[in-house]
Amino acid sequence: MSRLRGARAEVVPESVRRAGGVPEATVGRLPLYLRALTPLHDQGITNVASEELAALAGVRSTQLRKDLSHLGSYGVRGVGYDVDLLAAQIAQELGLTQEWPVVIVGLGNLGRALASYGGFSGRGFRIVALVDDDPAVVGTQVEGLTVTTLADLADSGPTVAIGVIATPAPAAQAVADQLVAMGIRSILNFAPGHLTVPDEVGVRSVDLATELQILAFHEQRRLLSVSPEDPLRGGRDREVAG
Amino acid sequence: MSRLRGARAEVVPESVRRAGGVPEATVGRLPLYLRALTPLHDQGITNVASEELAALAGVRSTQLRKDLSHLGSYGVRGVGYDVDLLAAQIAQELGLTQEWPVVIVGLGNLGRALASYGGFSGRGFRIVALVDDDPAVVGTQVEGLTVTTLADLADSGPTVAIGVIATPAPAAQAVADQLVAMGIRSILNFAPGHLTVPDEVGVRSVDLATELQILAFHEQRRLLSVSPEDPLRGGRDREVAG
């Protein structure tokens, strides 16, 4: 719009070429950057260099810069990035300028822990409904909200954009189906197992056992390469560098 | 070993060429396959084709076969995979033939939820210690274990291979440092923020806000491409395919 300048044939910059905009791998890191920026803002720091911010986020500075370049040019060469401006740009890209209404389904230990987790508000999300199918739980107050059934939520509850599934594994698929039928198209699943949903629905799954098993693989690999015969030895009596 | 056959110059198969063995992306999916195999085993099903197992795990069959090929040749052409044998091979690759001792640090809502989560035992992990720094909590019984301090654990506790951090964010780095000093080299971190650890320590981080923000990005993208003016409209009154 205000960009055409000179008649020279100009190559379309990489930041614009990609149809959907931002590569998936970058999207996965934007929240890390935002998280790293918040404490800087709170400390009153107004400017940060890519090298420094990258260290805080746990990535390399070139990767940070490449990622940010997909959002546009918000840095100043020789200076760095304006903390507040950059945070605002990332928040906008992630769609956090509004608050997304969230429902948590399944109020076992995990569901309750999520309900009382403080990291929602102020980060772009608000829990607006809690759901369980246990008649002993429905109707009770949890964290200031009255627990309802899924049917009630669909029928007369508030509009919800994101569903969090914290039910036992056997119930997860049925819950997902009902959430989708309600029009919800973003699901965060804490139940182990794969959810089948229509293409237009986004699902992210977090499974404790999976994470531990990936850790175990690397742990075993490390131990096998040293002392194949007794992989569990070496707790607190092992020498540690660093 | 029993493979040399004929004098023809033979290309080293891909499954052997890679030094460390299994590619990282494959390691991340092996737990999914194992998880999909368990119900089959429980149902008494003894054989499964890659197409079917892939559907259960939520991946493509060619990817499943490529992944499994890194473990060796455990399928039978024209038939499929023996459920029990394959499960055993994956479990061995992931290091799940033994039980890894786990400590949970931080017994807030999340820590307690994790402590009471059933998905540990029988999947290769056992919680052997619970740690908190609140004097009101230390010494109490939680899930059959007496809560201790980190210092006590290092001093006189059981050997631990994997540490799970479920503390508030400000405490996480200090806890990680102490776990590392104890010799723990695998950490699963639920606190938001990046942990700095020595190279030989493996860290995986799970952050609720990050996951939700990634979902929000895609949700926003979907909504913007349809009705840019009012992104939150369309809950239960939206027409849904599928």
Add this chain to the structure above:
DNA sequence: TCGACTTTGTGCAAGCCTTCACAAAGTCAT
């Protein structure tokens, strides 16, 4: 035994992601 059929295992090509190297564009002291 043979031929039709099924399903695995894998070389290869295409695409995505990361890293490198460096030009571009700013600040700052003089």
Add this chain to the structure above:
DNA sequence: ATGACTTTGTGAAGGCTTGCACAAAGTCGA
């Protein structure tokens, strides 16, 4: 103003991951 210095933004190279196409290797009925 100018030159030294800092730091961003990005083309291009390299590596990793995925998906395709198909040969290899088995089953099964006749």
